[in-house]
Amino acid sequence: MARKGSRSGDGPRADRYEIDGGEAELLRDADRDGGWVLLVGGVPQSYVDLADPTHLDFEYMRLMGDVVDCLGAPGEPFDAVHIGGAGCTLPRYVAATRPGSRQVVLEPDGRLVQLVREQLPVKNVPGLKIRVTDGRSGLAAVPDGADDLVVLDAFSEASIPLELTTVEFTREAARVLRPGGTYLMNVADGFRLPFARRVAATVREVFPHALLLGDPGVLRGRRFGNLILVASRTPLPVGELSRRAAGGIFRARLLEGEDLGAFAAGAAVLRDGEDVAAPVPPPQVFGKS
Template sequence: MARKGRREPRLDRHRIAGGEAELLRDADRDGGWMLLVGGVPQSYVDLGDPTYLDFEYMRLMGDVVDTLGLEGEAFDAVHVGGAGCTLPRYIAATRPGSRQVVLEPDGALVQLVRERLPVKNVRGLRIRVTDGRSGVAAVPDGADDLVVMDAFAEASMPVELATREFVQDVARVLRPGGAYLVNVADGFRLPFARRVAATVRSVFPHALLLGDPGVLRGRRFGNLIVAASREPLPAAELGRRAAGGITRARLVDGHDLAAFCAGAAPLCDGEEITPPVPPPQVFGRS
């Protein structure tokens, strides 16, 4: 999920299991498309340049991917949530030879992407029509270098993909040096994001948080990225990239991350949890 951007008027609409999907052509970039579901931007894809990442949070995810392991080293990756497959396209272009699986429960959305934002030329990529919990449960132990959680039901993160039990299953499928990336959206005072970060920290010994300073201060609704691993993460390099990027971001780790999570209990299966929903004005909805 990302903030509404500068795009051409509505181009076409498609019925999917999750409601209505729209595809908007970017007036400023040839090959650029935005995919929206229920009026909420879900993906930006540049068919001519898969290394171009338009959304702020996706650029932060790209930075994490770039700094993991050796430069250009191939990954085995699982992506929970597919939409336009922006990050899988990026990894395929920057880390040739990677093997990737996207888990997306909406078969109609998958078909739309295959027809209008083709993935057949993305080497090493497979899409499975399945929910995230079932899809990750089917992955063998220690099979992957990266798991990415970027799934939204319109504007909200599915709670069943935020719990400690799910994160433990993610840890099971990761190799010792593997990393977990989570895109979480939240607003005023960030109560949900704090619990998501606390949940991830309860499973992985090393974690950090990346985001826009205004979002991190809980002043506006937006996306934050949680990265975690059993091994230390490249925090210094990520901090430099975040501070020097097109959109300045901030990195939180160590004692600062502990303070961010202070008093926030990990999320658990069976708990009554209501994920945050952005204010209508965030996406220009009335």
């Protein structure tokens, strides 16, 4: 894949690559051997540590890792499907912490997949396959009850594709999950969280058990950021996740039960065909002007 090197001032070198979705950059972490940041359109998409896949640098990814850690028995392997690939950070984490897992990543940008395979190799990640396909088509091809975990972490630059948030798509996620399986999704929103409230209402329409994790400031709707939604047909590990959220490196709040019901109260379920604007972060979030 063609590479275009660039350097900004005295900062670290960023290698740039043309992909289907525009331009990607790879930036080496000068403070950590094996650490790389993958950006698309100037927006950080993944942090990958090739030397230690259990190191999760982004706050929201650490929360997703905590969820994975609390599901099932410690070290129990998963069958998982990931919608959205980028650097395959969470699949690498699952492979390292749950040996024997079988995972499929659905990623529509073929040139991004090629970039990751060449520069952030996944061939040594056991049990991992990448399919170049969009999330809806890829998930539709998965058999009923095939997976223990469905992960939605898909963004077009900084916005989640709306077709992956609707009740119709959420029912597809539920269809491919085993009875005790878990749906794990990353949602970004800002002031007053109107979109996140609708996503929470949508997930609660399909799954009887759900919880929401996030930075306290983001959960209060004071700033733009990532929120982690977790849902299942069976009870979730609320106690353990609450302890981790309160005592982890990245402090977070957890909403569930009546609190999550109040969070989503009055929010309309998202449906296919709606004309809804996906939240876009303000320019200062990623240092743009």
